[in-house]
Amino acid sequence: MEKIFRELDELKFELPSWAFSDAGTRFAVFHEEGAARNVFERIEDAALVHELTGCCPSVALHIPWDRVENWEELKEFAKEKGLRIGAINPNLFQDPDYKYGSLTNPSEKIRKKAIAHVMECVDIAVKTGSKVISLWLADGTDYPGQDDFRSRKKRLEESLKYIYDNMPEDMYLFIEYKFFEPAFYHTDIPDWGTSYLLAEKLGERALVLVDLGHHAQGTNIEYIVATLLSERKLGGFHLNNRKYADDDLTIASINPYEVFLIFKEIVFAWRDPELSDFSKKVVFMFDQAHITKPKILATVQSVVMAQELFAKALLIDENRLREAQKKCDVVEAEEALMDAFRTDVRPLLREYRKRKNLPEDPIKVFREGNYMEKRRRERR
Ligand code: AOS
Numbered sequence: 001m002e003k004i005f006r007e008l009d010e011l012k013f014e015l016p017s018w019a020f021s022d023a024g025t026r027f028a029v030f031h032e033e034g035a036a037r038n039v040f041e042r043i044e045d046a047a048l049v050h051e052l053t054g055c056c057p058s059v060a061l062h063i064p065w066d067r068v069e070n071w072e073e074l075k076e077f078a079k080e081k082g083l084r085i086g087a088i089n090p091n092l093f094q095d096p097d098y099k100y101g102s103l104t105n106p107s108e109k110i111r112k113k114a115i116a117h118v119m120e121c122v123d124i125a126v127k128t129g130s131k132v133i134s135l136w137l138a139d140g141t142d143y144p145g146q147d148d149f150r151s152r153k154k155r156l157e158e159s160l161k162y163i164y165d166n167m168p169e170d171m172y173l174f175i176e177y178k179f180f181e182p183a184f185y186h187t188d189i190p191d192w193g194t195s196y197l198l199a200e201k202l203g204e205r206a207l208v209l210v211d212l213g214h215h216a217q218g219t220n221i222e223y224i225v226a227t228l229l230s231e232r233k234l235g236g237f238h239l240n241n242r243k244y245a246d247d248d249l250t251i252a253s254i255n256p257y258e259v260f261l262i263f264k265e266i267v268f269a270w271r272d273p274e275l276s277d278f279s280k281k282v283v284f285m286f287d288q289a290h291i292t293k294p295k296i297l298a299t300v301q302s303v304v305m306a307q308e309l310f311a312k313a314l315l316i317d318e319n320r321l322r323e324a325q326k327k328c329d330v331v332e333a334e335e336a337l338m339d340a341f342r343t344d345v346r347p348l349l350r351e352y353r354k355r356k357n358l359p360e361d362p363i364k365v366f367r368e369g370n371y372m373e374k375r376r377r378e379r380r
């Protein structure tokens, strides 16, 4: 138990600022009474989640949604609330100029505008003490013939190279992929292989970001994670769950076993002496949109869920599993995993939180507190 507690101490999550403000589907945006209205309130909400769970010390920002005049002030504000600024996410998908692409756009003028936006984000990262730029592009085409694939690839590589070469030497560039949407015919960065190819050409500080909702049905994500870990090319995750497409649902709400198997790859990489230095730097960010759930409560629930599944992965008897693998005893190998997966880790986590003076049941504490009432009053 002591060993597991020490390992749990190293498990930190990064909360996205955008999870705390009104969001919507393609069809409508729904208002939650008391939801954060600006970046300061979003940081306050993230700080509350951290206060209740003790494992969410950083908050990711999205620019321009979170843009402020004075970045030092925002950094200080976060610090006072017990947080630091995490990944800076450039928004290259809402400006109408990007209709035909951002970093890949056929127009040099628009490409330069997109690059300038990312460079502004680099500057914000420097000012807020962040070390990560996390890039997701909506770039793609809707119809065959719309643009030339190889030309777009070349433009993308050139744009990324400019960004990478002009970033501070201790800053990381995460490249996220998604197999479709918003473009429906082709997407410029559709899969981990393309992200990897781009990252590999750029250099050591360019890494792949795996969003759990960005794959075709049936894709074996844990295998992708293992591959990227072994190549030292995994930067981080956008944790969420999906049933149909990029649903951005609460982690493990649809398929907890998949999340457990992904965490197993992380746990084994943490414990591998050749990989632990690298794998312990992998960032666990959430990227979820809570539309039918209250946002802060849903975030607390997500953290609890992720922590539980990670604790289950920590319980896997690695020696037993490897012995079974050596003998090609498939049933025994699977049972070694399932024994851990079937374990109820809630008592263990309650004990863990108690020792850290954290609420044993953060969901209950949030529900019973007057956190939302206060917010509804103050945020009219
Ligand atoms: C979009 O599908 C991606 O998951 C991005 O990470 C995006 O930047 C984020 O969801 C915020 O809109």
Ligand code: ZN
Residues within 6 Å of the ligand: 136, 176, 211, 238, 287
């Ligand atoms: Zn994402």
Ligand code: ZN
Residues within 6 Å of the ligand: 178, 211, 213, 214, 246, 287
């Ligand atoms: Zn997404």
